[in-house]
Amino acid sequence: xxxxxxxxxxxxxxxxxxxxxxxxxxxxxxxxxxxxxxxxxxxxxxxxxxxxxxxxxxxxxxxxxxxxxxxxxxxxxxxxxxxxxxxxxxxxxxxxxxxxxxxxxxxxxxxxxxxxxxxxxxxxxxxxxxxxxxxxxxxxxxxxxxxxxxxxxxxxxxxxxxxxxxxxxxxxxxxxxxxxxxxxxxxxxxxxxxxxxxxxxxxxxxxxxxxxxxxxxxxxxxxxxxxxxxxxxxxxxxxxxxxxxxxxxxxxxxxxxxxxxxxxxxxxxxxxxxxxxxxxxxxx
Amino acid sequence: xxxxxxxxxxxxxxxxxxxxxxxxxxxxxxxxxxxxxxxxxxxxxxxxxxxxxxxxxxxxxxxxxxxxxxxxxxxxxxxxxxxxxxxxxxxxxxxxxxxxxxxxxxxxxxxxxxxxxxxxxxxxxxxxxxxxxxxxxxxxxxxxxxxxxxxxxxxxxxxxxxxxxxxxxxxxxxxxxxxxxxxxxxxxxxxxxxxxxxxxxxxxxxxxxxxxxxxxxxxxxxxxxxxxxxxxxxxxxxxxxxxxxxxxxxxxxxxxxxxxxxxxxxx
Ligand SMILES: Nc1ncnc2c1ncn2[C@@H]1O[C@H](COP(=O)(O)OP(=O)(O)O)[C@@H](O)[C@H]1O
Ligand SMILES: [Mg+2]
Numbered sequence: 001x002x003x004x005x006x007x008x009x010x011x012x013x014x015x016x017x018x019x020x021x022x023x024x025x026x027x028x029x030x031x032x033x034x035x036x037x038x039x040x041x042x043x044x045x046x047x048x049x050x051x052x053x054x055x056x057x058x059x060x061x062x063x064x065x066x067x068x069x070x071x072x073x074x075x076x077x078x079x080x081x082x083x084x085x086x087x088x089x090x091x092x093x094x095x096x097x098x099x100x101x102x103x104x105x106x107x108x109x110x111x112x113x114x115x116x117x118x119x120x121x122x123x124x125x126x127x128x129x130x131x132x133x134x135x136x137x138x139x140x141x142x143x144x145x146x147x148x149x150x151x152x153x154x155x156x157x158x159x160x161x162x163x164x165x166x167x168x169x170x171x172x173x174x175x176x177x178x179x180x181x182x183x184x185x186x187x188x189x190x191x192x193x194x195x196x197x198x199x200x201x202x203x204x205x206x207x208x209x210x211x212x213x214x215x216x217x218x219x220x221x222x223x224x225x226x227x228x229x230x231x232x233x234x235x236x237x238x239x240x241x242x243x244x245x246x247x248x249x250x251x252x253x254x255x256x257x258x259x260x261x262x263x264x265x266x267x268x269x270x271x272x273x274x275x276x277x278x279x280x281x282x283x284x
Numbered sequence: 285x286x287x288x289x290x291x292x293x294x295x296x297x298x299x300x301x302x303x304x305x306x307x308x309x310x311x312x313x314x315x316x317x318x319x320x321x322x323x324x325x326x327x328x329x330x331x332x333x334x335x336x337x338x339x340x341x342x343x344x345x346x347x348x349x350x351x352x353x354x355x356x357x358x359x360x361x362x363x364x365x366x367x368x369x370x371x372x373x374x375x376x377x378x379x380x381x382x383x384x385x386x387x388x389x390x391x392x393x394x395x396x397x398x399x400x401x402x403x404x405x406x407x408x409x410x411x412x413x414x415x416x417x418x419x420x421x422x423x424x425x426x427x428x429x430x431x432x433x434x435x436x437x438x439x440x441x442x443x444x445x446x447x448x449x450x451x452x453x454x455x456x457x458x459x460x461x462x463x464x465x466x467x468x469x470x471x472x473x474x475x476x477x478x479x480x481x482x483x484x485x486x487x488x489x490x491x492x493x494x495x496x497x498x499x500x501x502x503x504x505x506x507x508x509x510x511x512x513x514x515x516x517x518x519x520x521x522x523x524x525x526x527x528x529x530x531x532x533x534x535x536x537x538x539x540x541x542x543x544x545x546x547x548x549x550x551x
Binding site for chain 1: 327328329414415418419420422423425426427428429430
């Protein structure tokens with residue numbers, strides 16, 4: 001299926017005009033990130049508005065995970081500013097950062113569920129750690145979120161007993177159990193078959209409708225990006241090629257974007273010297 | 285040739301720096317754990333009693349069978365060897381002296397330390413390594429849950445309590461094992477054996493052993509946690525660092541033990 005054949009599905013989008021007036025929940029200004037001496041992100045700037053779904057798209061190795069980890073405060077940028085809900089992530093105190101993190105939720109690529117806890121306990125964990133609610137109330141809240149992600153009835157299973165799609169659902173439920181203002185999803189469709197992956201996309205749209213949060217999704221799947229995005233940020237080799245609506249990205253005349261859309265990737269490197277050089281560079 | 289040597293020195297230099305970095309990491313871990321014990325409540329992130337209790341059961345209670353079995357065996361072995369050596373001087377009944385002086389000071393802490401390193405140190409490294417590659421540590425951090433407070437501190441508390449406790453148990457079992465064999469071989473009664481032990485073993489000896497055991501518990505935890513946190517790559521990386529953690533903590537135990545013995549016998 002070619003990229004242009006993808007049609008709009010799911011709930012209607014909020015018109016862009018309305019979004020423009022919305023304040024930013026995430027502001028990234030001139031962000032530079034290094035791994036060792038290797039510069040991965042080159043002076044990136046980006047805004048995510050209240051209530052929108054921003055998809056960060058790019059080929060493998062383009063720096064998507066690095067950008068996400070910087071937004072999450074897991075990787076410290078060399079320079080530049082990351083402001084989450086108006087607060088400078090790298091300038092605030094530990095206590096303030098902990099408080100800020102209660103207003104954001106993250107669904108990791110592999111789920112990152114705690115293997116020693118069952119599904120319900122996993123989803124309850126943020127509540128346990130950050131609220132003084134009694135266990136009954138926490139159970140009810142966690143169960144409600146499990147219903148939202150269609151996992152009702154699976155409370156007592158251990159993560160190792162779940163299928164790939166169920167793990168993603170549980171991870172989403174855990175990410176939103178504190179009703180965050182911002183939800184981050186890393187590669188929600190990676191490793192899933194198309195049907196399950198499409199269901200997860202629907203779920204992300206449903207959660208935005210139901211909870212009205214801003215959502216940042218990192219993905220390399222075009223179909224998924226086009227289906228859920230209000231705006232797409234196209235990342236390539238650590239640079240932002242463009243930020244725009246689905247139509248704008250599709251209609252772009254930029255050659256690299258067209259290559260990405262048509263899945264024309266760079267020729268695989270088969271020169272051993274060149275390959276080894278890259279390997280050592282990556283390991284520095 | 286000269287280039288080779290320079291390369292070698294360079295690599296040796298780098299691994300020295302890495303080793304120093306790991307020492308530093310251990311100090312930071314210890315400091316952070318203490319911080320969370322003291323400050324956790326004020327930061328609304330208390331160290332969980334439940335988690336600590338679970339770790340205690342895992343480290344202590346579940347290790348009892350193997351510790352008991354090994355200790356009784358070593359007690360008997362010490363008695364056999366002691367009697368055999370002392371027979372040369374016709375001083376077999378002095379075996380109680382040997383047993384009483386070596387068990388609380390040396391064999392109890394050492395055997396317990398080595399067993400706990402193999403059992404708990406390795407599982408700690410494996411657990412943390414697996415959590416790292418599954419991004420569970422990242423998940424904790426972005427949830428605003430400090431992983432040191434959540435994982436390391438309970439383990440550290442459990443080890444500081446349970447390793448000395450296990451050591452004390454191991455010493456009693458070793459002395460019983462030795463007493464049983466001495467009774468069998470030399471016909472010494474339990475009452476005579478215990479009387480003789482009470483003359484020989486001082487409170488200081490026992491405390492010396494328990495202090496060492498506490499230190500071993502802390503070392504094993506820190507080495508396990510650091511190796512787990514340094515895991516790279518997939519399951520293979522976890523296996524590698526798990527093995528490394530056992531080897532390193534046993535080395536740390538034996539070297540510390542030697543230093544303790546040297547200092548204690550001088551003063
Ligand atoms: N922990 C790391 N250490 C060193 N280099 C890394 C690390 N993680 C990623 N990289 C490098 O950074 C670049 C971007 O990687 P990443 O952000 O994971 O891209 P993506 O998620 O888009 O595939 C890649 O070239 C990768 O080799
Ligand atoms: Mg990635």
